[in-house]
Amino acid sequence: MPEHSERALFIREFARSPVRTASLLPSSPALAARMVAALPEHGDPVVVELGPGTGAFTEAIQRRLAGRGRHLAVEVNERMSAHLFRRFPGVEVVTAGADDLPDLLARRGIPAADLIVSGLPWTVYFGGPRPLVETMASVLAPAGALTQFTYAWTSWTPPARRQRAQLRAAFEEVVLSRTVWRNVPPAFVYVARRPRVSSAATAAAVPVGG
Structure with missing residues (x-):
């Protein structure tokens, strides 16, 4: 799909559900590079992408x-999932919510993720049966990392501060990147490491389905 068509899809989905999509434009290559910098350069890592x-x-x-x-790419929007499936045949695209992450991994025989790349807006972090940050931390390998971006102009709002507090509660280390100015709007990237919640405990609690 040409770039202008992808942008049009993003705008249409934002108009349908601004809370879920949260932006009029896709993220820039500069922000994408910062988001994936924590991905191991060697071995066979498991990467889970949310939103x-x-x-x-x-x-x-x-x-x-x-x-x-x-x-594994987890996208709740069916139209965007279909687009991803066509564009990236080598990616395991799943239409589901991030709250289902432990079960999604268990069903695929994945004990833990080495990296979670989250493009989710802060609006989806709250209101579930369990803090979403805890769910993410619970499926990470002990040496794994979570990357989450936030727009610079919203970083000091109460919801953004609450998101930051949840990250620090779920991880021993949370580092904020420099501003990525080559993004519209400018953004930061959180890199969270050393999850406080054991992935092994979660795997034992979640039955493996077919």
Whole structure:
């Protein structure tokens, strides 16, 4: 799909559900590069992408993996999932919500993720049966990382501060990147490491389905 068509898809989905989509434009290559910088350069890592949208981060992940490992993209929007499936045949695209992550991994025999790349807006972090950050931390390998971006102009709002507090509660280390100015709007990237919640405990609690 040409770039202008992808942008049109993003705008249409924003108009349908601004809370879920949260932006009029896809993320820039500069932000995508910052989001995937924590991906291991060697081995066969498992990468879980949440809220991939039209695939700005998906493309960067695939380029960095270069055929290695496993890449699971979890997108709640059916139209965007269909687009991702067509554009990235080597990616395991799943239409589901991020709250289902432990079960999605268990069903695929994945014990833990090495990297979670989250393009989710802060609006979806709250209101579920369990803090979403805890769910993410619970499926990460002990040496894994979570990357989450936030727009610079919203970073000091109460919801953004609450999101930051949840990250710090779920991870021993949370680092905020420099501003990515080559994005509209400018953004930061959180890199969270050393999850406080054991992935092994979660795997034992979630039955493996067919």
